[in-house]
Amino acid sequence: MLAPVLAQPSLPLNDAAGMHIAPDELAAVKKRMEAEDLTVLAYRFEGDKYCQAARFAAYADALGDRFIGKVLPDSAANPDSPMKNPHSVVTIHLIDEAGQPTVQARDEILDFFKMRLSE
Template sequence: MSIPIKDIGKQEINKQDMHVDDSLTDFTSRQITFNDVSKRVYVTGSGPAVIVMTEMPGISPHVARFARWVRDAGFTVYMPSLFGRDGVVATAEEGAVVFQKACVSAEFRAFAGKGASPVTLWLRALAKVAHAECGGPGVGAIGMCFTGNFALSMMLEPAVLAPVVAQPSLPMDDPADTGLEAADLQVVRQRLESEDLTVMAYRFEGDAFCRAQRFAAFSEALGERFVSRVLPDSAANQDTAPFFKRYVTTPHSVVTAHLIDEAGQPTLAARDEILAFFRGRLVQADVN
């Protein structure tokens, strides 16, 4: 049974310490292979599927906390391990190494002019399997930071109905580039219009890694069905992990590292809007 969105998180008598490693023991670890590429996927919950893609430098306690919020809202979470060590609070040095490896990996295309990252093919296959396993009208997907625009690439899989784009940072070298091929964006736009879908997108106003030009490019490509939310920098949590303190010096991670878990905070309102978006598309549609 799902928890009302306004009560998500209230069941935690002692809130989790975001500065210590997360054991992830309440997730089931599965090894899933598509086209000879195998990845660990952490699964928890019941109900329609939502793919939660981690931000840099990996599945941190903040990312796992968000995944639990999605689970508690009534969904089966599939959280693939894409880079970094799972559950750890990475040091600044370790996080930098993870970032550098991802930038040169064949799975990711961190720079402009190269199109969508090849790993999105694997993620689309995961969405298809998750839909088959969980049922419902379709699948939700949220990408964050390095994976931010992956949720849009995943819409090339028909099962993906509820994409959320959180502070998309790729490509790193062109703030006005979407990181998707023009043809793919056209397919996404056609789906949005023909199936009456929307994309939810979030960023902080002063984010140096996801600037206003990128949201403007998405808006131009996708029209009014790209629904953007820009939060004030003053809404960002300043108590962040070592990697963020050294390398992410502007507000960036809306629903994870820079979220303030207190009533009335804009970041918590963004979280609730995302959960309501998933419910509206994946749960209500199932009963109508």
């Protein structure tokens, strides 16, 4: 994968700091990221009950500066979403208006894809 994006990674649900990846797979990912100068973008809302700060901290610890975690304030989530817990940054909680943090996140992701996939 050349343009990895984690959008509010929620698994495992029973371990706020857990990562849904086996240790040997994580080592392979980190090795490849270093060898190919890759980074992973990640997004979450500050108060997300399913993707908590501890998970981003675990990814940052595991991947170092290859992990670019972005945390949006809960106030940036679409208040009209059927899901009240701010969670889905670029889907149901997206506010599709210029200047909104969720639109900025979506555009950053699309730019990241263009940059990585056009090389």
